Amino acid sequence: MTAPIVTIDGPSGSGKGTISRAVAVLAGWQFLDSGALYRLVALAGHKRGLKPDDAEGHARLAASLDVRFGVGGGGDELVTLAGEDVTGEIRSEVAGQGASRVAAWPGVRSALLERQRAFAKPPGLVADGRDMGTVVFPGANLKIFLTASPGERALRRYKQLKDKGSDVSLAALSREITERDLRDSTRTVAPLKPAPDAEVIDSTGLTIEQVVDRVMALGRLRALWA
Numbered sequence: 001m002t003a004p005i006v007t008i009d010g011p012s013g014s015g016k017g018t019i020s021r022a023v024a025v026l027a028g029w030q031f032l033d034s035g036a037l038y039r040l041v042a043l044a045g046h047k048r049g050l051k052p053d054d055a056e057g058h059a060r061l062a063a064s065l066d067v068r069f070g071v072g073g074g075g076d077e078l079v080t081l082a083g084e085d086v087t088g089e090i091r092s093e094v095a096g097q098g099a100s101r102v103a104a105w106p107g108v109r110s111a112l113l114e115r116q117r118a119f120a121k122p123p124g125l126v127a128d129g130r131d132m133g134t135v136v137f138p139g140a141n142l143k144i145f146l147t148a149s150p151g152e153r154a155l156r157r158y159k160q161l162k163d164k165g166s167d168v169s170l171a172a173l174s175r176e177i178t179e180r181d182l183r184d185s186t187r188t189v190a191p192l193k194p195a196p197d198a199e200v201i202d203s204t205g206l207t208i209e210q211v212v213d214r215v216m217a218l219g220r221l222r223a224l225w226a
Contacts (some may be wrong), residue, residue: 002121002122002173003120003123003125003137004124004125004141004224005120005124005139005140005141006008006023006027006029006140006141006144006215006219007129007140007142007143007195008020008023008128008129008144008146009131009132009146009195010128010130010147011147011153011181011185012100012135012153012157012181013152013154013156014153015203015211016129017148019126019128019146019203019215020033020126020127020209021126023216024126026216027123027126027216027219028120030121030124030125030126031114031128032119032125032128032129033129034104034112034128034130035081035128035129035130036113036142037062037065037112037115038100039090039095039096039099040065040067040090041062041065042095042099043086043098043099044061044065045058045061045098045102046080046098047081053106056107059108059111060111062102062162066083068080068082091164092166093157093161093168093173097176099220100183100184101183103130103187103190104187104188104189105189106189109135109189117220127138130192131192133166133195133198134195141224142199142219142224143195143197143198144215144218145195145198145202145213147200147202149199150178150181150201151174152204154170154177157177158170196199199218201215
């Protein structure tokens with residue numbers, strides 16, 4: 001590793017993206033949203049007209065993605081695919097379901113592995129995903145597995161999508177989260193699970209600030225930051 005690394009893994013709706021970004025900002029470190037890469041592969045495949053079950057075609061796309069992560073004019077997240085702003089598209093439930101599907105294919109995971117590891121640059125990296133601590137960065141300095149009850153995760157996602165103006169059903173989201181949990185945890189390649197040396201944090205009933213404080217405290221114990 002070229003820089004210290006903190007990994008934050010967990011299921012959909014656990015809050016790992018929000019927590020990871022906050023920790024990266026407080027630490028002044030690089031940030032990797034690995035889930036966005038898989039969402040981009042699924043989205044690119046849809047835009048290219050690939051069949052949803054075309055594993056080889058999606059693997060080729062993963063190896064050649066023209067993607068940029070940046071900051072928009074208002075300081076918000078900006079993600080472009082082949083020069084097109086797809087920030088909103090990749091955060092949809094459709095993109096999330098597509099990401100879960102393509103993430104099960106070994107060819108796609110292999111194509112994205114080195115791209116993800118290239119994010120590890122000084123002064124350090126906070127990486128969020130599902131296999132950051134188990135596969136991508138097994139030697140990470142601090143590994144967090146963030147979880148919450150399925151009902152809590154569905155409600156969080158429901159509120160998030162409602163705030164963005166999406167017409168969604170809480171019951172449908174609950175079903176989708178349950179299905180995605182099963183698919184992600186039982187896939188043969190890099191299944192979703194805590195690393196043996198991960199610190200497990202159940203965020204049910206906790207505020208964002210409380211979870212961030214806990215992660216920052218764990219980092220201080222390992223002398224990763226002051």
